[in-house]
Amino acid sequence: MTDTLRNPILAGFNPDPSICRVGEEYYIATSTFEWYPGVQIHHSRDLSNWRLVCRPLARANQLDMRGNPDSCGIWAPCLSYADGLFWLIYTDMKRYEGNFKDGHNYLVTAPAIEGPWSDPVYLNSSGFDPSLFHDEDGRKWLVNLKWDYRQLAGGDRFGGILLQEYDVEHRRLVGPIHNVFAGTEMKLTEGPHLYQRDGWYHLLVAEGGTGYDHAVTMARSREITGPYAVHPDNPVLTTRNDTQNPLQRAGHADLVDTPEGETYMVHLCSRPLPGTRRSPLGRETAIQRVVWSEDGWLRLAQGGNAPALEISMPGVTQRVPATEERYGFEPGGLPADFQWLRTPHPERLFSLNERPGYLRLYGRESVGSWFEQALVARRQDSWHCSAETELEFEPDDIQQFAGLIAYYNRFKFHYLAVTLNDSGDKVLSVMSCHDEWPSGQLDIAVAGVGLEPGRPVHLGLDIGEGKLQFRFAQGDTGWQPVGPLLNAGLLSDEGSGRAHGYFTGNFLGMAAHDISGRARPADFAGFCYLRHA
Structure with missing residues (x-):
C-alpha cells in the first residue's frame, strides 16, 4: 500500500x-x-x-x-x-x-x-x-x-x-x-x-x-x-x-x-x-x-x-495506468474510451458490423464540421504518448481523405491523411490548423508522400515535450517520419492565445472525410495508445 x-x-x-x-x-x-x-x-x-x-x-x-x-x-x-x-x-x-x-x-x-x-x-x-x-x-x-x-x-x-x-x-x-x-x-x-x-x-x-x-x-x-x-x-x-x-x-x-x-x-x-x-x-x-x-x-x-x-489516504494503493492500450473493433459498440462528435445518429458515421474486426468510417462533412463529422477518438491523458492505427482506404477524389488525427476543435488539429494528388496518385498529406478564424487557415505541410494503392498503411504519431511528429509504414518498410515537427501545445484551451476560450482537451483518433458527399468508407484495423514516462 x-x-x-x-x-x-x-x-x-x-x-x-x-x-x-x-x-x-x-x-x-x-x-x-x-x-x-x-x-x-x-x-x-x-x-x-x-x-x-x-x-x-x-x-x-x-x-x-x-x-x-x-x-x-x-x-x-x-x-x-x-x-x-x-x-x-x-x-x-x-x-x-x-x-x-x-x-x-x-x-x-x-x-x-x-x-x-x-x-x-x-x-x-x-x-x-x-x-x-x-x-x-x-x-x-x-x-x-x-x-x-x-x-x-x-x-x-x-x-x-x-x-x-x-x-x-x-x-x-x-x-x-x-x-x-x-x-x-x-x-x-x-x-x-x-x-x-x-x-x-x-x-x-x-x-x-x-x-x-x-x-x-x-x-x-x-x-x-x-x-x-x-x-x-x-x-x-x-x-x-x-x-x-x-x-x-x-x-x-x-x-x-x-x-x-x-x-x-x-x-x-x-x-x-x-x-x-x-x-x-x-x-x-x-x-x-x-x-x-x-x-x-x-x-x-x-x-x-x-x-x-x-x-x-491510508490503506489505499493507486493503480498506475497501463503503458499500452490496444483496442480491437468487434461487432457491437465502440470500446468505452472512444467518443464521436455531436450527433445522436452514429450509424451515419461508423459501423462495427459492416466488416467485422474493423471500424468502418463513412466520410461525411469536412474536418471541424459542427453537424456530421466521422471522427472517432479517445482522450490524450499524458504529455508523452503515441497513437497508431492501420488504415485501408482507396480515395477516388481529392475531396476524400482519411487517417490519424490529433483534434482539439475545428481550428486546432493536426491530421495525417490518405488522399489523392492532382495526378490521381494515392498520397499522404499532413494538414494542420492551429488558430481561430479568420487567421485559422489550413496548412498542408506535405502532400506528396506516395503510397501503393490497394494495400493498408500504418499511421502513427508521437507527442512529447509539446511537439508532435507523424510517421507511417507500408509493406515491409519500417516506420518513417512524415511531415514537419508540429506544435502539440497549440491543441489546447489556451493554444490560440485566448486565456480560456475553449473548454475541452486534445483527442487522438481516426477520421474520414468526404466533402464530395459520396460517403467514401475507410476501414481501420485496431488502434493503439501508448503512454511514455
Missing part, C-alpha cells in the same frame, strides 16, 4: 466534477461538451481508483448537439442520489460566445447508474451550471447561475445564483425564483452546489472564470433563501496567485462525505506544459481532503487554499 493519492484522479479532459456517494460506492460525473454520448460517469470504492461506467445521454431525445459550436454541448452536470434514484442535471449549451448564451437545463433519472436513464424533463434556460439539492425535509431545489446579457460593471455578465423549488410530482419548477447570492469581488460566480450541515445551508460556487484566476468560494446561511455570508478565508481553493503549483486553474468543486464522516472535495484543474500556460490535456479532476473547523467553516486539511498534488 502506498497510503498516498496523487492528483489528478481523472487524467485528461474531465472537467466540472460532480460527486455523490451511495453506500460505499462513489460516482463522479464530468462535462463532455460536444463529444457524444453526453456526460462521463466514473465509479470508485476508494476515491483513488476510478473506472468509467457509463455515458447516460445516448439518445436523440436526451441530447442532439448537431450545430452546437465548439465547446458548447454538455456543461457542468450535477449527479446526486435520493429516493432510490440517481438524479442527473445537465445543460445543453447551444451558444456561448458574445453577449448571449442559449443553454437549456434538463433532468434525467435512473434506478441504477447503468440505467435505464429516463427521458429528459426540461427545467429552465435562465443560465447554466444547474444543481439539484435534496433538502432534509424532502423538498428539492434547483440552483443555477443567472446569465445577464448586458455589460455590467467590470465586464461581469454573471447575474447571481438563482434558487427555485422543483416539484417531483408535476415534474417542473414551481414557486418564486430567489436570487440568493451575488458573488464576491472575484466575479464570474458559477457552479453552485448546496449542502446542509449543523443547521446551516452551505453554498459552494466557482468564481474568477475557468482560466488561471479560477477559485472555489463558500458562503452559508440559516435559511435556504439567504442571506449568505461569505467564508472568512475566501477563497477556499485556488492557484490564482500560485503560478508554480502543478495543479493550475483549480476551481469548480463539489463535496462528498465518506461513511466514516470524512469530507473530500473534487475540483477541476489543469497541468500546463512546463514553461507554458498551455494545457493540451484539458481540465482534469483532482481531489483534496477537507475538514470542518470549529467555527463551522470548511477548509483544506493541509491548510491554506492551494491544492495538493499528493494527499494522504
